[in-house]
Amino acid sequence: MNHPPAPLSTWARNVSPSPTLAVDAKAKALQAAGEDVCGFAAGEPDFDTPEHIKEACIAALRGGKTKYAPTPGIEPLRQAIVDRYAAEYGLKAAPSQVIVSPGGKFNCYLAVLATCSPGDEVIVPAPYWVSYPEMVKLAGAVPKFVLADDRTGFRLTPAMVEAAITPKTRLLILNSPSNPTGAVYSRAELEAIVAVALKHNLYILSDEMYEHLIYDGARPTCIATFSPEVEARTITVAGFSKTYAMTGWRIGTTVAPAPVAKAIAELQSQMSSNVTTFAQYGALAALKEKEKTAAAVQKMLVAFDRRRKFLHAELNQIPGITCLLAEGAFYLFPNVGSFGLKDLDFCNRLLDEERVAAVPGSAFGAEGYLRVSYATSDEIIAKGVSRLARFCATLKK
Ligand SMILES: *Cc1c(COP(=O)(O)O)cnc(C)c1O
Secondary structure, eight states: OOSSSOOHHHHHHHHOOHHHHHHHHHHHHOOOOOOOEEEOOOSSSSSOOOHHHHHHHHHHHHHTTOSSTTTTHHHHHHHHHHHHHHHOOOOOOOOOEEEEESSSSHHHHHHHHOOOOOOEEEEEEOOOOOHHHHHHHTTEEEEEEEOOOGTTTTTTOOHHHHHHHOEEEEEEESSSTTTTTTOOHHHHHHHHHHHHHHTHHHHHHHOOOTTTOBBTOOOOGGGGOOOHHHHEEEEEEESSSSTTGGGOOOEEEEEEHHHHHHHHHHHHHHOOSOOOHHHHHHHHHHHSHHHHHHHHHHHHHHHHHHHHHHHHHHHHEEEETTTOOOOTTTTEBBGGGGGOOHHHHHHHHHHHHOOOEEEGGGTOOOBBBBEEEOOSSSHHHHHHHEEEEEEOOOHOO
């Protein structure tokens, strides 16, 4: 028995590790070594989970909520999710259409697995959230990227979607507000795109993870409410991670047409079972104790909005950088193409020379940009952006 072990699977060899987590990890390692790093790479709120949510989880844990629960979620949580969609958007869904999964990322993956077979094509708007292409590939399907750059506000037009559709297209992914650009589509823009999807009988995965992190009076759109035909084809993913500063809890939500919901629950029953039972009681408190939750979210929104405006103004002061004022999430996506550097080199040098961590646009399928997260303190933003300005000045010479 002298030969080496057999090669790993196609899946193992084809998957790319998350580049956003990689940059964040490198920055954190420098920080741990005592370096003064300004981190713009984070993909999570810098706030702690609101106290009443933690308390509800602790009470559930003490109260013995430590056993398996129904795979798609505890009944009161699924009902509370139904109630909040009805209250916020007028969406009428039954609790059986709701699946609570271990993180919105897994909700998205299950949606792809439930709708796509090997060889099917999935339209992925770029700049995209880093996990979409990988989860499509893990389903054996093929991502088809359609790039909308800053000239169209990082938003696709119906014609761009239409041009990417082939007889093999199965699924269209939409993500508004967007990670990484913060772009928010208007309801009318989404209606026009969804009409194209409907015409070609596509499923739609609408990732509405950032629905509540939205500014300047913009309003979130719940695509599934457009019409019964749209609802029958739309899988809505959202969750607790971003809105309530609960990234480590691993709780996401899906609302799907009944046959899709059933398939997703069955897949989940073999892949992960239920989300941690006592954690679901924390999520339930987030939805039930409405006033406390709203106050906590409002505080975060005020901070995010202040930082967003400050960072946007500062970035646009830097010669060579142009940056749109995004209306959602907690990211800006400045264009750094004028410096003539690959964005990966730009980011590596920025971290090495100025100890500023940002993620290159190419990680999101858009070369020439940076993703800058403002889910960090005002002080770090101010310090980091002045270091960025100093770095850019050295490039200009
Ligand atoms: C953060 C994020 C998710 C999933 O978040 P979880 O931490 O897995 O709940 C899904 N989609 C987008 C666009 C995100 O940024």
